[in-house]
Amino acid sequence: MTTQMATQTTRHALYVAEILALWALDRIRERPTDIDVKANAADYVTDTDREIEQHVRAELNRHFPDHAVNGEEFGDGGVESGGPAVRPTWFIDPVDGTTNYAHDLPWHSFSLALHDAAGPLVAVVADAGRGHVISAARGMGARCDGMPISASAATDPTGAVVLTELAATAPWPGQLGFLDRMIQRSITMRIPGSSALSLATVATGRVAATALGGGYGMWDVAAGALIAREAGARVFAHDGTEAGPSDAPPLGGLLAAAPGVAEALRDDLLAAIGAESEA
Numbered sequence: 707m708t709t710q711m712a713t714q715t716t717r718h719a720l721y722v723a724e725i726l727a728l729w730a731l732d733r734i735r736e737r738p739t740d741i742d743v744k745a746n747a748a749d750y751v752t753d754t755d756r757e758i759e760q761h762v763r764a765e766l767n768r769h770f771p772d773h774a775v776n777g778e779e780f781g782d783g784g785v786e787s788g789g790p791a792v793r794p795t796w797f798i799d800p801v802d803g804t805t806n807y808a809h810d811l812p813w814h815s816f817s818l819a820l821h822d823a824a825g826p827l828v829a830v831v832a833d834a835g836r837g838h839v840i841s842a843a844r845g846m847g848a849r850c851d852g853m854p855i856s857a858s859a860a861t862d863p864t865g866a867v868v869l870t871e872l873a874a875t876a877p878w879p880g881q882l883g884f885l886d887r888m889i890q891r892s893i894t895m896r897i898p899g900s901s902a903l904s905l906a907t908v909a910t911g912r913v914a915a916t917a918l919g920g921g922y923g924m925w926d927v928a929a930g931a932l933i934a935r936e937a938g939a940r941v942f943a944h945d946g947t948e949a950g951p952s953d954a955p956p957l958g959g960l961l962a963a964a965p966g967v968a969e970a971l972r973d974d975l976l977a978a979i980g981a982e983s984e985a
Contacts, residue, residue: 878919
């Protein structure tokens with residue numbers, strides 16, 4: 707495939723993803739009529755989750771019949787973690803932050819990403835509270851509603867905001883120690899409740915970083931991590947390894963941070979994880 711053909715294919719996939727994100731925003735604006743739980747009493751699912759994923763799957767199958775689809779609600783049609791996709795694979799989280807959505811808290815999102823043999827390719831995260839679509843494609847930068855965005859230019863994390871998420875309903879190993887280190891730096895921590903949106907918010911420059919523990923699926927982080935990286939952020943695994951353009955986001959925990967503060971926050975995260983493992 708020539709470079710021009712590859713670019714056209716990428717732009718087509720991004721266009722379809724953005725159209726689906728706009729449709730999902732309209733559906734999410736409607737309140738759910740059926741709220742249920744899955745694995746436990748805090749693991750919510752709604753009719754909105756199921757309806758959005760079914761619609762998106764059908765549209766992806768129509769536009770890209772040779773692609774696999776992997777979604778939170780209806781299962782695995784491709785690779786779940788690590789390595790190049792055997793065939794192009796979409797990852798869908800129809801409502802990331804369903805607990806917030808079920809309780810009418812305005813921090814939840816729609817997330818959709820495409821991986822190909824070369825790694826993460828296309829991503830969209832639709833911010834339901836703001837009504838924005840944040841998107842990116844490999845090597846093409848990140849945008850919010852079509853306008854270019856970039857991670858914060860800060861070089862000192864002091865006074866910044868850093869987001870984090872629980873591993874389901876519990877702290878992940880090192881999270882409380884990381885919180886202590888952020889307090890020492892006069893950094894404000896927030897736990898908003900949508901991993902995809904927390905990662906994408908790094909790309910907007912509103913926050914300095916997002917730190918996640920394990921316990922999430924590829925659909926939770928595939929889109930947000932690509933968007934953050936295309937906006938200039940750096941993405942690290944919990945062992946300090948930096949994810950490159952061809953790497954799927956690590957599933958054992960990650961940090962996405964603005965470039966000027968990334969190493970300082972990575973070192974704080976590694977120190978917090980190391981201290982807990984030695985305790």
